Structure formats: C-alpha cells, structure tokens
Amino acid sequence: MLHRRNTDIVFKYLVSIVSGFSILALGGILLFVFVQGAGPFIFSTDPDIRLVLENIREIQVNGTWYEDTTLIRVPPSTPGLELRFPGPEGDRFLEAAVCAGEKDPEKMLRFTAYSGGELSAPEAAVYTLSYPGLPGLGPKIHFILPEKPYSLPRFLAGIQWHPTYEKVYGIFPMILGTVLASLGAVLLGVPPALLCGLFLGEFMPDKPAALARAGIEVLAGIPSVVYGFFGLMVIVPVVKQVFGVPSGNGLLSAIIMLSVMILPTIITITETSLRAVPRSSWEASLALGASRMQTLWFVALPQARSGVIAGVMLGISRAVGETMAVILVAGNSAQLIHSPLDSVRTLTATIALEMGYAQGRHRELLFSIGVVLFMLILLLNSGVLYLRRHKEL
Numbered sequence: 001m002l003h004r005r006n007t008d009i010v011f012k013y014l015v016s017i018v019s020g021f022s023i024l025a026l027g028g029i030l031l032f033v034f035v036q037g038a039g040p041f042i043f044s045t046d047p048d049i050r051l052v053l054e055n056i057r058e059i060q061v062n063g064t065w066y067e068d069t070t071l072i073r074v075p076p077s078t079p080g081l082e083l084r085f086p087g088p089e090g091d092r093f094l095e096a097a098v099c100a101g102e103k104d105p106e107k108m109l110r111f112t113a114y115s116g117g118e119l120s121a122p123e124a125a126v127y128t129l130s131y132p133g134l135p136g137l138g139p140k141i142h143f144i145l146p147e148k149p150y151s152l153p154r155f156l157a158g159i160q161w162h163p164t165y166e167k168v169y170g171i172f173p174m175i176l177g178t179v180l181a182s183l184g185a186v187l188l189g190v191p192p193a194l195l196c197g198l199f200l201g202e203f204m205p206d207k208p209a210a211l212a213r214a215g216i217e218v219l220a221g222i223p224s225v226v227y228g229f230f231g232l233m234v235i236v237p238v239v240k241q242v243f244g245v246p247s248g249n250g251l252l253s254a255i256i257m258l259s260v261m262i263l264p265t266i267i268t269i270t271e272t273s274l275r276a277v278p279r280s281s282w283e284a285s286l287a288l289g290a291s292r293m294q295t296l297w298f299v300a301l302p303q304a305r306s307g308v309i310a311g312v313m314l315g316i317s318r319a320v321g322e323t324m325a326v327i328l329v330a331g332n333s334a335q336l337i338h339s340p341l342d343s344v345r346t347l348t349a350t351i352a353l354e355m356g357y358a359q360g361r362h363r364e365l366l367f368s369i370g371v372v373l374f375m376l377i378l379l380l381n382s383g384v385l386y387l388r389r390h391k392e393l
Contacts, residue, residue: 037371040364041155045147048073049081049098049109054140055133059085074098076108076146083141087131092116094129094141108145124167147361155368161334163354163362171369173336177344178376180337181254181326182319189259190266190312197270197308202296213271220264228325231257236329245341249331252340257329258322262315269314273307274300313381320377323348347373 051072053059058067062082066072074081076098083094094114102108109127111119117131127143150169158170200209200216235256240248277300285295301308323346331343332353347369355366 033367033370033374036364036367038368040150040361040368041152042149044149045361046144047076047146049076049078049146050074050142050144051083052142052144054142055137056085056139056141059083081109085139087116087139092131092139096143109143123165150361150365155365156372159336161350163358163365167361169362169365171347171350171372173334174345174347174350174369175372175376177251177330177337178320178346178348178373180251181258181330181344181346182316182380184251184255184340185258185262185319186312186316188255189262190315193263193266193311193315194270194308196263197267197274197311198296198301200267201271201274202292202300213268216264216267220268223324224261224322225324225328227257227261228328231260231325231329239341243341247331247343249329249343250339250341251330251337251344254326254330254344254346255340257325258319261322261325262318265318266311266315269311270304270308273304273311276307277303309384313384316380316384317377320373320380321348322346323352327352347376 051061051074053070053072058065059072060066060083061072061074062078062080078098080098081094081096084091086092092115095112097110097112099108099110106121106124111127114129117129120128120130122128125145125147127145129141129143131139133139147167155169155171156175157172158168159172160166160168160170161173162168200212204212231253235253236248238248239245239250239253239256243252274296281299281303282295285299286292290298326346327349330345330349332345332349333343334345334350335343337344351366351369351373354362358366
C-alpha cells in the first residue's frame with residue numbers, strides 16, 4: 001500500500017512538472033510571435049544610417065578610416081556624411097546632408113556632391129552609389145536608412161503588397177483570399193462529410209464500415225503536399241478545361257482542394273461522436289415509434305452535437321492553416337479577386353513563400369501575418385461556438 005501511495009505521489013508531481021513546462025513552452029512561443037508581430041507597428045527599424053560596402057577595402061567616413069569592413073553605422077544625429085576612398089584615378093568622395101528631423105526616409109539624405117559613379121534608389125529607404133567595373137567587382141556603397149513604425153490600418157486594409165522595392169505591406173487581399181477559400185471549403189466539404197459520417201456510423205454494415213474507417217484514417221494522415229500534387233495534376237486541369245480559362249490555378253481550385261482535405265477529419269469525428277451516443281436513447285426513440293432516420297436526425301445527432309462541432313472547428317482550422325496544398329493550386333497572386341477563377345494568395349502561403357529571403361521590416365511583418373492568422377482562426381472558431389450556444393438557447 002505504501003509503495004502504491006509513493007508511486008501515485010511521484011506520478012502526480014511528474015505530471016505537474018511536464019504540464020507546467022508544456023504550458024510555459026506554448027506560452028513562450030505565443031509571446032514570442034506576438035512580440036515579433038507587434039514590433040513593426042511600435043518601433044522603428046535600426047535607428048542608425050547603415051553603410052554597406054562592396055569591393056571597398058578602406059574608406060574614410062567623417063574623418064575616420066575603416067579597413068576591411070563591410071558595415072559602418074552612422075548615428076542619424078550626424079549633420080552630414082563625408083566619404084573618401086581610393087580609386088584608380090585618385091580619391092573618390094561623396095558628401096551628403098543628413099536631415100535628422102525628417103521622418104520620411106526618402107528625404108533624410110540629400111546628396112550634395114559625389115565624384116563619378118551612379119547614384120540610384122533600388123528600393124525605398126535605400127540608396128546605392130556604384131562605380132563601373134567588372135560585373136560583381138565594381139565598388140558599391142549602399143545607404144540603408146531607418147524606417148518609422150508601419151501603420152497598422154495600412155497593413156490590415158492595404159491592397160498592395162510590394163515588400164522589396166516600394167516596401168508597401170497591405171495584406172487585405174490575403175485576408176480576403178484566406179477567408180473565402182476557408183469558408184468555401186467549409187460550405188462545400190462539411191455537408192458531405194456529415195452525411196458520410198452518419199452513413200458510416202449507423203447504416204453501413206460492420207465489416208465494410210471498419211474497412212472504410214481505416215481508409216479514412218489513412219486519408220487524414222496523408223501529407224498536405226501529396227494533396228497539393230493531386231490538386232495540381234487533377235483539379236487544376238479540370239477547372240481549366242471546364243471553365244475555359246488560361247490557368248486553372250485560382251480560388252475555385254483551392255476551395256475544392258481544401259474541401260477534400262477536411263473531409264477525413266470531420267467524417268472521423270462525426271462517426272466517433274455518433275457511436276458515443278448511449279444506446280438507451282436509440283432504443284427509447286425506436287420504442288416510441290420513430291424510424292431509424294428520425295432517431296438519427298432528432299435524437300442521436302443533437303446529442304452528438306458537441307463532437308460534430310469540434311470536428312467542424314478542426315476542419316476550419318486546417319483549411320485556414322493549410323499551406324503547401326494551397327501554394328500548389330491557388331496561383332499565389334496578391335490581388336483583390338473578382339471571380340472564383342482568379343488567382344489568390346492566402347496568409348499562410350505568403351509566409352511560406354517569402355520567409356526564406358525576407359529581411360528587416362519585411363521579415364518582422366511576416367510574423368505579424370502569423371498573428372493575424374492566429375486571430376482569424378480564433379474569430380472563426382468563436383463564431384462557430386457562438387452559433388452553437390445561440391442555437392441551444
């Protein structure tokens with residue numbers, strides 16, 4: 001008895017420790033994502049003016065010589081920039097005035113003189129001074145200016161997404177594409193999934209039902225990239241041929257693909273929830289003269305409502321959070337759509353496609369998209385729960 005009691009105590013503390021670490025880990029992940037996502041709307045980028053050097057071994061910046069360096073930081077409070085570095089025909093120089101009080105990065109630097117070379121603005125808040133030479137070996141100086149906090153309304157309601165050149169970050173087309181693709185998949189996939197779950201749980205014979213159940217569970221575990229490949233090779237060509245469009249990659253293909261992907265989850269949970277309904281409820285309904293179908297719709301299904309709604313919520317979450325399959329079939333154009341056949345990009349696709357090369361403000365705003373995605377899933381699931389409670393009242 002004492003040994004059993006000690007075992008229970010050890011197990012209790014072990015479960016508490018593991019649960020505590022799990023909660024702290026999940027909380028830490030959420031906190032990290034939210035902090036990273038909120039940063040671009042609160043803080044400016046690096047406050048210094050950064051000089052990135054290419055193929056320049058030594059340079060003088062405001063009287064200080066630097067050798068064998070590629071990054072030089074200049075405080076924005078500096079009244080001006082004076083650069084000198086050796087060239088093949090003598091020293092090259094550049095002079096620029098720094099407007100510290102100017103919030104617009106485009107007006108922060110005013111170049112007054114520079115020797116030779118070509119001054120360009122390859123992207124917003126960046127200037128490049130380049131000199132002729134062999135490809136990739138010519139001297140270059142990049143002036144990277146600080147950017148002020150980005151506007152949250154402009155981020156959520158903007159319709160232009162040009163993160164590299166113009167540095168415009170508007171995600172409304174991606175929000176709209178995510179919502180339309182997910183709701184379309186739910187409207188197209190939930191009714192047949194529920195009917196399949198009802199038929200599998202109550203009308204199909206036991207042996208065929210067990211075989212079908214095993215197949216559905218296998219479908220639920222197939223990687224999303226496999227579904228995406230199926231959609232790319234089957235659904236996209238069918239949409240292209242049926243509707244006579246130049247490309248079948250668009251919102252309609254994404255809806256069909258997502259509706260297929262959420263079927264196994266909803267079918268499995270619906271069938272499991274129906275099987276959990278007490279047999280006494282079935283027997284009581286049948287004893288009162290109700291048919292098997294009436295018992296299913298008016299007795300068993302209401303009692304299994306919680307499980308069915310949970311399955312629908314999981315289906316919505318998978319549709320909203322799906323990435324690889326959507327990338328392969330949706331077309332991935334960040335634009336407002338006017339037709340189900342138009343190319344569309346979702347929030348998850350934007351993160352997956354651009355995280356590999358994003359830097360600075362661009363990378364931070366991809367974390368912000370993750371926060372928006374989390375809030376979107378939370379709102380959709382909250383809406384489903386609200387409708388459930390409202391119907392119960």
